[in-house]
Amino acid sequence: MGSASSARASTRVAPASHAASPVVVAAAPRCPASSLAAPVVWGSSAPQRPLPPLRAPPCRATLDSPEIAPLVEAMVAARPAQTSRDQLTKCLSLIDDINSKDPSQVEWGGKRHPYRQLFGHWLSEQVTQLDPGAPDELFILARGKNIESWRLSEIKRDDYSPNSIGQKQWEQDRKAWLARRLTDVMRSAGYSEASSKLVEDFMLGRDLPDPRDVRLYDVTGPMGATNYRLLELLQMVQTLRDAEALVFLDKTFPRMFEELPADEVLAAVKRELAGVSKKCLATALSKPWPPLARKLLGRALPAPPGWGDVLREVEGVAAASSHPGDWRYKDFDYE
Template sequence: MKPTRFETAIALIDKKNSEDPNVYHSHGLDFPKELLYSQRMSQKLLQFKPNASRALQIAARAQHICRWKIGRDEYPMDRVGYLKWRETLKKMHAEITSEILEDVGYESEFIDRVSFLINKKLIKKNEESQTIEDVICLVFLDYYFEEFAAKHDDEKIIDILKKTWVKMSEEGHKEALKIKFSDKSLTLVKKAIS
């Protein structure tokens, strides 16, 4: 049976992300970092919103497509530099994904929708943009938070948790509190949200 446009698009996004030279170690195995991240995004999205639209599913999968191609060190190491880097990345993610979707035969309206979601436009006002933001935060909290917290002091972690919490919806908050945190992390989370 011939794969659908959707299946082909997902496979092509994964193919790009499997080229990531950065390796992430998980459960005794090494994975291309962004390939693992993108699969976690898809998994978390479908746990959180089982009826997510195709556009939302593709946007989640392509959230970090080819992220390694633009290094953080190409921009000044301050807040302005960080924001500029993030904006440039979003544009690149949207462009690469749009090319893939065009190649597999999606209409421009669908492609524009996916780009809109990858760029996380109108968070708090657009339900699907908010969902993508929630899923990004949930993936961070579930898979990357403990490791991140171990490298920084509690004050910085609490500050980051507060910022993360503000970006999320009520529904996202409920989902986040179902995550199995270590005792120390749970204490930090509770401090941040109190």
């Protein structure tokens, strides 16, 4: 009774003689201390405690995210069955014939091989292992993205202005030359203009979506419709990245590990693994690496997407930064 009467007394309105004094509405008793807000005062100029800003959760996702991965699986299952790929075989043969004239020869398997032809085969094999039902354009890119690239030396840097604008134009012209050379081979094999345009976009890095920055509303439409065309394009970009990273780990990483300092090898591996998928990482870690090489690969693994946002939420902005002003560098001797 005493507690109930005190609770009722705390909510009574002040008498008329005290109408000028502010009216304080207190919180109800027996509430947890953590849920009590500051008293709300009417008729007073007391400063109110501002509410903390609401931080919207990041909407960035990848093809491995739980909301996107089922759509990718459905897209792969909905692909038409591949009965015959005679046109692809013809195109790849034309690319191999051109790259067989590569003056750069490398030793592999006890034999001398044209380097660009061998690299194209390595990349095609990785694409086949990662996505055997991929479109023809992806296999053509894997086999011929460096087609006849030894002739790029004919595009002289001295023919362009000696500034950053000239440098960018020179690099763009080199890419355009490779793209034009590869699309000419595709037309000779009988591919359509749409397929040639897609390969050209890949070669020039033009209008390509980023599989590390895809959102659910990008690939879905009203009434549950799914943009399978965009999903296929995202999958092609991701598969090509994964294949290039696996070729690097298979062919280049072991020699780098034996001949270069560990910090240089670590930086190179981090660059190669920066945009790969979970499937690529699982494939890389399943290989029989020596203990030290496996330890270095473990240090080079990329952080999960959104990890910086997690650190900022848990430990503050400084914890998610590598700037020397970070609290972790407070005892660092800069001299």
